[in-house]
Amino acid sequence: MATIKDTPTRYGVISRVLHWGMALLFAAQFASAAARALLERENALRETLWSYHTNLGATLFVLVALRGIWGLLNIPNRPPHSGAVGTAALAGHVAIYVLMFLVPFTRLLASAGSERGFSYFGIPIFPARETEIAWMQIPANWHGEMGWLLLALIAGHIAMAIVWHGIIQKDHTLQRMTGGH
Template sequence: MNDSAQRYGGISRLLHWAMALLIGWQLLKLGDRINDGEHWIGQTLVPWHVSIGSLLLILIGVRLLWALSQRQQRPQPVGPTAPLVKAGHGLLYASMLLMPLTGLCVMLGNGYGLKVFGVQLLAKTGLKTDWLISLGNLHSPLAWLLLALVVGHIGAALFHHFVKKDDTLKRMAG
């Protein structure tokens, strides 16, 4: 279950792939801009956006705590690109944390309240809070950044697997 210098453990892999699936689902929201969301994705998956985002906020917290507890034994990047790899992972973690936080700012700043998986956690107020709205305005640009980081992350993993033919992808794939 624990990570080792050679590979990520079961908990790290479960968190990684569960979040990858949920983030992929969340990024489908970008397709909501096509035809004003009047299509299957906009009508079926997008209504879950706030609930899945809230779940991701919890999961990123768990993932950060787990990563900190495993930091001494995790696989470490080596070579001249190691600083870039660390920076890329840092940006991924930061954007995964900031996405749901700025989403909360949108919801609360506009007085929408917060309803997660059908449970009203914070009541609608209808009151606008300018500073929360300002922070919430970062949500959409962060989504594009996250998309770019995810594409880069996948591209790097595939590059390692198919071009460099090393075990980088296998460390997380199981």
């Protein structure tokens, strides 16, 4: 039976909704980043995809914070990761969390110290400043690079889940997150 909280055999409803909902939103976010990187400036598809990048990125930032808090509250009852492979998987998950936080944080920090300010779906969050705060802009220099690194880790994560656990090992790791028994 589906539980709200995580249990040692499976992730609960809240962790699953956050995992799969955010997986979809991250796909849309990387589509917008790829459009910016690969298409010409005047391209209509590029404009459309890029138009939601900051709002969706800020949404993901809030969701990452909620997911992190929920994950910490559930640490004692989460599915365990034992052995060397388990420790590597855990390290991979932690690295994904760190980047899921840092990538949007660096750009939001830059906006907080910028002359343009920041609005979330039209709601003012950070007012425009008269002068830019220089140090707040620096971490954003690595926003794009860290974003692509996050995409690489996610690709590795998906390969491990589907190819390693689903096809080669045929263990129950996928079912912890997908439902099953």
